[in-house]
Amino acid sequence: MGVPAVTEPRPLAMSEPAGRRLLATTVLGSGMGFLDGTIANVALPHIGDDLGADLAGLQWVVNGYTLSLASLILLGGSLGDRLGRKRVYAWGVAGFAVASVLVAVSPTIGMLVLARILQGVAAAALTPGSLALIQSSFRQEDRMRAVGAWTGTLGIATAGGPVVGGWLVGIDWRLAFWINVPLAVIVLVLLRSAPESRDPHKMAEIDWRAVVLAPIALAGLTWGLTAWPDSGASATTVLSLVVGVVAGMAFVVAELRESHPMVPPALFASRDFSVINVVTLFVYAALSGSMLFLAIFLQVSAGWSPLEAGAATVPISVLMFFLASRFGALATKFGPRSLMVGGAAVLAAGFASLAFAPNDASYLTQILPGVVVIGLGLSILVAPLTGTVLAAVPDSQSGLASGINNAVSRTASLIAVAVLPLLTGLSGTAYQNPEAVGDAYRASMWWCVALVLVGGGLTLVGLRRRSGAPTGAT
Structure with a gap:
């Protein structure tokens, strides 16, 4: 028996209090996942020292989470469409908080990886729900702007994660994971007044x-x-x-x-939807791989503290906070293709700049310029990409479309973390060797340049010029 249809509430506007409250709710919930990911990257060397783990074990601290998230995020989006996006989102937030506690108290690397897998299961429920709530709750003319604001405001979490997490990791890496608990409580309180939505035509079968x-x-x-x-x-x-x-x-x-x-083949009949997901695979593989290697490089090769290594990427989040929404609005007006191609080129230039950093890198002259360029490239690229993938499908399938695109981005991260150490020759306990890490870091940045340029080329060739603008699909 199918779930009874819910009477859809009036679409929200960005300018009204209910719209701003919904945006804050989705940002804080998604921010837990972003914050947790940046904390994990910064904490890896300390986790390895504390638990006696080799590089493969540390890779699974990242990939255990990403594996369960990427595998089940499609189910999470589909369940949101069936059972209610607000309801499934709340389940994910609560589960993520419980799993975070298990991460913080894990006594062995095996238990830690298991707890991270459970975190990924919970994240599979909350991650697609945030964008699906935006897509289904805001009026059509505000959606791309709302997506841009969501992307930019998440910069607060991604800026705060490395700094706060780095500070806590310097004391004890376990403390850094407790921060998800109070955040989850705030999200669940704010979520109480959010509108519910679901696809009344969705079948109950899984x-x-x-x-x-x-x-x-x-x-x-x-x-x-x-x-x-x-x-x-x-x-x-x-x-x-x-x-x-x-x-x-x-x-x-x-x-x-x-x-x-769970993944309707008919969705991929949309050229825009197919192209954007392939582009997502390349871009997010580069982004995930570069941030992981940069965090390890700055601590192991450059000798920085966790707080210094975490703070190094703050300009990326600051730029996205101020610029992403503006580029989302430009994508609505002019179409996303030119912005995405330009953003990919700028992002590649940022990775190339970081590839020249020596082991004794100076932040002001050899790290900061590349970080700033990466932040500008992501600001130009991410909001049009996210808005386009949602605009390519009917509104009733927004949760599923968000789940597919998120699954692609997480799969990209999974592959990057597994493959880049192989391509750069890093294995075993070599992550503790400054010279070996430095060489692997520089090689990884050039691989990231190539990945982003492929993504930009696919966008130029495959994406329609005016795709992603509001289409009126229902």
Whole structure:
């Protein structure tokens, strides 16, 4: 039996208190995930020292979370459309707080990875819900602006995460994860007055084949790629990769045959939707890989404290806070393609600048310029990208579209964290060697340049000039 339809409330405007309150609610909830990710990157060297973990173990601290998030975020978006976006969002926020406590008290690297996996499960419910609430609650002419404001305001979390997290990590890395608990309480209080919405035409059936096959595919590929630097082409590594590939192919076949697929193939009939998701894969792989390597490089090779390493990326968040909403408005007026291509070129220039930093890097002359350029590139790129992927589908499927795009971005991060150490020759306990980390860092930045340029080229060739503007789809 399907869930009864909910009478849709009046669309909100950005200028009214209810609209601003909803925006704050979605920003704070999403901010927990962003903040947690930046804290994890800064904390990795200290986690390794405290728990005696090798590089593969530290990779799984990041990838355990990303794996469960990427695997289940499609289910989270779909459940939001079925059961109510506000309801599923609240479940995710509460679950994330509980899992954060488990992370903070983990006594071993194995328990820590398990707790991070549970965090990812909760994040799969809250992450797609934030953008879906914006898309379904705001009036059409305010949506791209609201997405831009959401993107920019999240700069507060991504700015505060490395600074506050770095300070706490310098005391004890476990303290940095407790911050999610009071944030979750605030979100749940604010969420009480938010409007509820769901897709009344959504069937109640769950595509369980997809739910099972997606994590098997991603886990197999991630395990094999993470183990390869230490184990090479061992039987276990090769078997893991084969299982991942076979499960991925089975996932595609299952979705083509499923009567109510979790990832409807019809969505990809939209050229814009397909192109934007491929571009997302390349751009977010570069972004995730660069930020991970920069955080480790600044602490291990440059000898900075966790607070200094975290604060180094604050200009990115500040620029996005002030500029992202403005570029979102420009995308609404002129179309997103030119902005996205330009943003990708600027972002690539920022990564290239960081690639020249020596081990004894000066912040003012060798790190800050690249960080500022990266912040400008992301400000130009992210809001048009996010708005376009939502505008490419009917409003009733906004939760699903958000889930797919988020799954792609998280999968990109998963692949980057697993593959870049392999490509740059970093393995075992080499993350404690300043020279080895420095060489791997510089090589990783050039790989990130290439990834972003591919994404910009695909945007130029594949995206329609006026895509992403309001279309009136319902």
